Amino acid sequence: MVENIRDDSSSVDVLAADLLRGHTDTIVLAMLRRDDSYGFEIFKRIRDATGGRHEIKEATLYATYRRLMKDGLIEAYWGDESQGGRRKYYRITDAGRAVYRRNMAAWALTRDLIDSLLEADRSPGPHDPAPGR
């Protein structure tokens, strides 16, 4: 049984990555909540926050920045680096913070619901059907 789970770990990873992909916007907003940042730093923060177990592809992130900017949830400005190309920094807007808070609340609710739904049989509630019925 333990061996089976280990064999399946790659497919579990794929499933987790699929679930995470739906939250890319919120994850990027979360990374920008503290301070402004640029592409590679955001990429690194996401990678480090998961302990290197997961990363969001850079191409996906570029698309995400464009979409968030179009919706007015983040703003961009160029840094003043002189070496190796100027960095494009992103800043979260008030609208972005509000959307982040709303998505967080929705996620917390979803997580609790799924937890209780998937573990319903493990922790029998007060309405446990009587045996033999």
Add this chain to the structure above:
Amino acid sequence: MTIPNDTVGGSGMDIHRLLDEAFAGVEMTPERQDLKEEVRANLVARVAELSAGGLSGGAAARRAIEELGDVHTMIDGAEPAGAAAATAPWQRRVRPRPDFVLRTVVLSAAGAAGLAVLALAAAVGDVPLGGEIAAGLAIAATAGAVTADTLRQETTGNHPMPAERAAAYGIGVVLAVAGLGGGWLYLRGDGLGWLIGGVAPVLAAVGLLSYLGATQTNRHKEWVVRMNESHAAVGDRFTEDPAAAARFGVYTVVTWLVAVAGFVVLTLTVGWAWSWLALVAGMVVMMLMIARMMFVPRP
């Protein structure tokens, strides 16, 4: 393993050359140039990280480019076709919350009571100084509280403002109104000290509100942002047609020269009672001209 790509400039040059190669054959638009420059800085940072991890310059550059993936998919992803799920504005309607309405009514009543006290003081004059000060402070506090509370609310078009920022706006309004109250007491003959004490908070309020205004970010909802974009696309005849903008400028100057000249002449001949009509006429012509020139009917 040999590294054929190490040039004189080393890895620092490699990455720029590889980026140019990746973008070779891509038709460049300003947006794509922008994306390329953004990618460039990120690649340089990634190469620095890989080099610090022990990879040689050329290998680090190639690895970074490989990780980037295909440029075309990246460009396609960054330029989505764009048609967002369109729900009608009335479906997104956000009604004010009852407790907010109640708070606003109560606070407004308190502020109105303060104003009534000041009006009484001006009309009758037997309100003690302490009463006037208390009334002024009540008006300032309620105005600030209503401002902050309103900014904290979600509306149909706006997201709620973060608490600290809304509170800062509230404080700015309190300072401004309190400062005006000091000026009021000076006008009522309560000494120069009130004027000086009033100017300081007004200056502080101007500073604070200017800072807040300058650092303000978007707080409109997505559909408002998109609607503004589409409106901008409709009304930009002047950017499409600079000649129309120049004509508009000349017409404006002529219109107001005539209107002001008419005003002066009528004032000297007929008198104040009728001369203002010249300015009204100027305004009417101006508005008609804006309507005519900015919004040209589509052929």
